[in-house]
Amino acid sequence: MPETKTIEIKEDIIVDQKDIAGKVNKILSDKKIYAVNVMGGAGSGKTSTIIEIIKTLRERNIHVAVIEGDLESDIDTKTLQKLGVEAYQINTFGNCHLNAVMIETILNKLSMTEKSVLFIENIGNLVCPVEFDIGEHLRILITSITDGSDKPYKYPYAYQKTNAVILNKYDLKDHIDFDSSFYDKGIKAINCVAPLFRLSCRTKDGIKEMTDWFIDKFTIFLNSK
Amino acid sequence: MPETKTIEIKEDIIVDQKDIAGKVNKILSDKKIYAVNVMGGAGSGKTSTIIEIIKTLRERNIHVAVIEGDLESDIDTKTLQKLGVEAYQINTFGNCHLNAVMIETILNKLSMTEKSVLFIENIGNLVCPVEFDIGEHLRILITSITDGSDKPYKYPYAYQKTNAVILNKYDLKDHIDFDSSFYDKGIKAINCVAPLFRLSCRTKDGIKEMTDWFIDKFTIFLNSK
Numbered sequence: 001m002p003e004t005k006t007i008e009i010k011e012d013i014i015v016d017q018k019d020i021a022g023k024v025n026k027i028l029s030d031k032k033i034y035a036v037n038v039m040g041g042a043g044s045g046k047t048s049t050i051i052e053i054i055k056t057l058r059e060r061n062i063h064v065a066v067i068e069g070d071l072e073s074d075i076d077t078k079t080l081q082k083l084g085v086e087a088y089q090i091n092t093f094g095n096c097h098l099n100a101v102m103i104e105t106i107l108n109k110l111s112m113t114e115k116s117v118l119f120i121e122n123i124g125n126l127v128c129p130v131e132f133d134i135g136e137h138l139r140i141l142i143t144s145i146t147d148g149s150d151k152p153y154k155y156p157y158a159y160q161k162t163n164a165v166i167l168n169k170y171d172l173k174d175h176i177d178f179d180s181s182f183y184d185k186g187i188k189a190i191n192c193v194a195p196l197f198r199l200s201c202r203t204k205d206g207i208k209e210m211t212d213w214f215i216d217k218f219t220i221f222l223n224s225k
Numbered sequence: 226m227p228e229t230k231t232i233e234i235k236e237d238i239i240v241d242q243k244d245i246a247g248k249v250n251k252i253l254s255d256k257k258i259y260a261v262n263v264m265g266g267a268g269s270g271k272t273s274t275i276i277e278i279i280k281t282l283r284e285r286n287i288h289v290a291v292i293e294g295d296l297e298s299d300i301d302t303k304t305l306q307k308l309g310v311e312a313y314q315i316n317t318f319g320n321c322h323l324n325a326v327m328i329e330t331i332l333n334k335l336s337m338t339e340k341s342v343l344f345i346e347n348i349g350n351l352v353c354p355v356e357f358d359i360g361e362h363l364r365i366l367i368t369s370i371t372d373g374s375d376k377p378y379k380y381p382y383a384y385q386k387t388n389a390v391i392l393n394k395y396d397l398k399d400h401i402d403f404d405s406s407f408y409d410k411g412i413k414a415i416n417c418v419a420p421l422f423r424l425s426c427r428t429k430d431g432i433k434e435m436t437d438w439f440i441d442k443f444t445i446f447l448n449s450k
Contacts, residue, residue: 042266042351042380043372071352073378094382096321096352124379125352126267127296127321146371146394147268153298154349155267157319169371175400177427202402 017132021100024135027107032115034221035135039158040142042124045168047076048201049142049210050119054085056211062218063116067106069098069123076121086111097129098122104135115222126155137221144169145198149179152186160190163217164197166210171200242357246325249360252332257340259446260360264383265367267349270393272301273426274367274435275344279310281436287443288341292331294323294348301346311336322354323347329360340447351380362446369394370423374404377411385415388442389422391435396425 028035038046047068054064065086068077072091080087088109090102103120110118120136122129141162143151146169152159159165165187187196195213199206253260263271272293279289290311293302297316305312313331315323328345335343345361347354366387368376371394377384384390390412412421420438424431 041268041349042376043369070379072381073375075375075378094352094356096350123352124266125321125350127319127348127350128353131319144268144371146369146397150298150300151267153300154295156297169401172371172397172400175397176394 017100020104021133021135024100024103024107025137028118028135029137031112032222033110033112034117034137034218036117036119036138036140037122037129037134037136038119038140038142039122039126039129039162040124040166041126041144041147044124044142044144044147045166045201046121046124046142047079049140049166049168050121051080051083052201052204052207053117053119053211053214054083056215057117060215063111063113064119065110065116066119066121067098067103068121069102071095071123092123096123096125096127097132098134099132100134102134117218126151126158130157130161138217139163140166141194142166142168145173145178146176149183150186152183152190156190159187159194162191162194164194164210164213165191167196167198168201170198170206171203242325245329246358246360249325249328249332250362253343253360254362256337257447258335258337259342259362259443261342261344261363261365262347262354262359262361263344263365263367264347264351264354264387265349265391266351266369266372269349269367269369269372270391270426271346271349271367272304274365274391274393275346276305276308277426277429277432278342278344278436278439279308281440282342285440288336288338289344290335290341291344291346292323292328293346294327296320296348317348321348321350321352322357323359324357325359327359342443351376351383355382355386363442364388365391366419367391367393370398370403371401374408375411377408377415381415384412384419387416387419389419389435389438390416392421392423393426395423395431396428 040046057064066080067088069090074089077087077089088106139162197210265271282289291305292313294315299314302312302314315327364387422435
């Protein structure tokens with residue numbers, strides 16, 4: 001028989017992340033702010049993709065804010081601020097994903113303009129962020145063609161739990177070995193709904209198809225509220 | 226005053242990972258098996274780097290075994306087995322890192338040849354695996370030039386807790402924007418000891434410098450036992 005120990009549980013510090021995510025989602029939904037959780041491995045091009053979408057949103061006078069998640073540094077936040085984008089930094093100092101509580105703490109800093117878009121760039125990690133709802137309306141997974149065509153098989157959860165897959169750095173396709181049909185087959189086997197956009201944030205090839213899709217999703221969101 | 230609850234703690238399921246890591250390290254050390262924890266983001270080229278080192282070890286008739294860590298799939302294990310390498314698969318099904326208990330369970334399957342090398346390829350993730358000692362003697366961090374020059378600043382822990390940094394896919398340097406001095410400066414600021422190897426597993430440029438270094442480290446290990 002194992003020893004019985006007594007532990008004091010302080011109920012008030014037990015946070016239900018799902019409840020907080022629901023609360024964040026409701027606050028943003030009520031304001032018609034479209035929250036987009038941008039996930040992907042380190043260096044896949046999350047910030048670059050966000051910047052490309054922002055360019056399109058600006059042409060339509062749609063306000064944008066960005067929350068940048070990083071273990072350390074504020075490199076991307078500064079890049080965005082230099083472009084005149086409302087951007088906030090969350091540093092997790094080792095924590096491998098953003099959570100809804102972190103997002104909630106930023107909400108009162110946001111300008112909260114109605115009918116706007118809030119990008120939340122998660123920690124660069126194809127594994128952990130996938131499991132955490134942070135109050136978003138849409139998920140985008142950014143991947144890089146240089147990471148190889150076997151990624152959907154090795155990291156299926158990330159590909160499964162997204163509304164779209166972006167295959168970035170497509171301009172490098174002639175300089176690497178990448179089996180497109182193997183990659184496509186891997187995604188289709190686990191997510192037959194999410195569109196796949198092959199593009200290059202560097203050369204801008206393929207950007208328009210992706211931003212058109214994004215505008216459609218945002219329009220549907222606004223019309224549903 | 227918070228409510229007091231009683232919880233039964235079964236001592237036998239509380240595993241001290243550090244103790245197990247120490248145990249694994251001792252078993253391998255006693256057999257003069259050099260355990261190498263290979264870390265890096267998804268698609269950085271961990272398996273490709275291991276294969277390049279194996280080629281050099283084989284020329285010296287040094288036996289090698291590999292433990293492959295993946296969320297799912299056994300693609301890399303099959304690749305290694307086709308090359309005649311003793312390889313074992315650990316699937317974590319969502320868990321973001323390997324731990325010492327997982328390694329311990331494989332030990333009795335290993336051929337355990339004396340004066341050999343055991344590569345342990347961790348889950349593709351620049352964040353979580355860094356925190357866990359799995360009984361290794363050496364850590365190698367594999368990074369890709371296509372991930373950008375800001376990575377040491379954004380993921381400092383991975384660069385800090387490694388014995389060497391490999392900058393893979395260096396053959397693509399003329400096709401991308403990569404600030405070498407910014408990257409080098411970032412590493413030197415947090416890890417002035419680990420050598421940096423710029424190489425390409427695809428073209429084989431730079432491989433020899435890295436494998437020479439590895440052989441030196443392995444020789445020092447054998448002579449210290």
